[in-house]
Amino acid sequence: MGSLLERASVSKTAFYSLVRKDDILPRSICSIASALDVSPLAFLEEDVEAIKARRLIKEADAIARAHPGLDRENVRHTLLMLSMEPIERLRRGLIRGRKIDIH
Amino acid sequence: MAEKSIFTEKEIAFLRELIRQGVPFMIVGLAAAALQGAFVVTQDIDLWFADLGDPRIARALKKVGGSYIPPSHLSPPLFAGKSVELFDIVTAMHGLDEFGSEMKRAVDIPLGSVTVKAMPIERIIASKESTGRQKDLLALPVLKDAAATIKAKTKSKRRTRRKRSKS
Numbered sequence: 323m324g325s326l327l328e329r330a331s332v333s334k335t336a337f338y339s340l341v342r343k344d345d346i347l348p349r350s351i352c353s354i355a356s357a358l359d360v361s362p363l364a365f366l367e368e369d370v371e372a373i374k375a376r377r378l379i380k381e382a383d384a385i386a387r388a389h390p391g392l393d394r395e396n397v398r399h400t401l402l403m404l405s406m407e408p409i410e411r412l413r414r415g416l417i418r419g420r421k422i423d424i425h
Numbered sequence: 426m427a428e429k430s431i432f433t434e435k436e437i438a439f440l441r442e443l444i445r446q447g448v449p450f451m452i453v454g455l456a457a458a459a460l461q462g463a464f465v466v467t468q469d470i471d472l473w474f475a476d477l478g479d480p481r482i483a484r485a486l487k488k489v490g491g492s493y494i495p496p497s498h499l500s501p502p503l504f505a506g507k508s509v510e511l512f513d514i515v516t517a518m519h520g521l522d523e524f525g526s527e528m529k530r531a532v533d534i535p536l537g538s539v540t541v542k543a544m545p546i547e548r549i550i551a552s553k554e555s556t557g558r559q560k561d562l563l564a565l566p567v568l569k570d571a572a573a574t575i576k577a578k579t580k581s582k583r584r585t586r587r588k589r590s591k592s
Contacts, residue, residue: 331585385577396570399464403571404578408460408534409432412470415459416431416511419466 378402435508436470437537439489444539446481449524450474451531451542453515454549455564460534461546463571465564469513473544475524477502477516520555521548546572 327337340346347362355362382398403411443450452460454471474482486492491506502514521527531542544552550568553561 328582328585333585333588385574389573389577392570392573393566396464396567397574400462400571400574401578403459403464404462404575409537411459411462412456412536413432415455415465415467416470419455419468420431 374405378405432470432511434537435489436511437539439485439491439509439512440536440541441539442485442488443482444541446485448474448479448481448485449476449528451528451544452534453518453544453552457543458546458549458568458571460536460543461532461571462575463546463568465567465571470511471513471515473515473518473524473527475528477514518544518552520552546575 324334327334345352347366351365352362355364378398378401382394382401385397385401386392386394403414406414450472451457452470453473455463455465455467456470458465459467483493486504486506486509489506489508491504491509494500494503494505496502496516502516504510504512504514518527527544527548528542530545530548532545533540534543546568550565550572553565553568
């Protein structure tokens with residue numbers, strides 16, 4: 323659990339306060355869902371990859387803001403690489419390198 | 426996810442064998458930068474050895490069915506064979522200290538079932554800056570941005586860990 327929270331950048335305090343709640347969804351969402359006769363989860367359905375990408379963009383923006391000289395795309399790509407295992411990072415570099423001969 | 430047909434168990438087997446034999450070496454260049462998180466492209470994996478005449482290199486090569494082609498006036502030293510064709514031999518690194526000093530700065534990178542030594546990205550930048558070659562200079566902006574991003578990310582991870590240990 324500890325490593326999961328670390329990866330998600332969620333503190334233990336935040337996690338346990340969430341666990342203690344009866345309902346983690348805002349009451350208004352539940353009311354609208356009820357009026358529409360759908361599950362409140364219908365509003366939450368989103369591609370996991372899209373969530374990850376949005377989080378990555380947000381993190382890249384924060385780093386680029388704190389370091390004005392950095393290229394935002396380079397930052398985003400580096401963060402993307404950092405989310406992979408080293409062997410996967412190397413494979414990506416090799417695949418791109420062998421597809422386009424820059425030498 | 427990247428294709429798994431490149432850099433497979435056969436290349437890892439060679440690195441494992443070098444480590445098992447106790448050969449002092451490290452991954453350098455853009456492959457080392459990619460391993461640390463830089464978004465770069467590379468065709469080969471550059472290996473820098475303390476001593477290219479080390480007989481343990483030949484033993485490691487033999488184990489994986491590779492061989493060593495010594496340098497001639499026409500070509501640099503090479504590895505030959507399916508399991509080692511991705512690797513390039515580096516005999517010197519421009520603008521850096523001698524192998525022993527650089528090895529002390531090397532970072533440990535888990536690579537499949539082995540952990541290899543790789544040159545830190547800051548030292549790769551220093552070397553590329555000193556060569557002055559166009560292809561090295563072209564890689565610098567990406568490498569520098571990657572180094573700064575890795576540093577920022579490490580700092581923020583440390584901050585989160587500190588906060589968490591307090592709460």
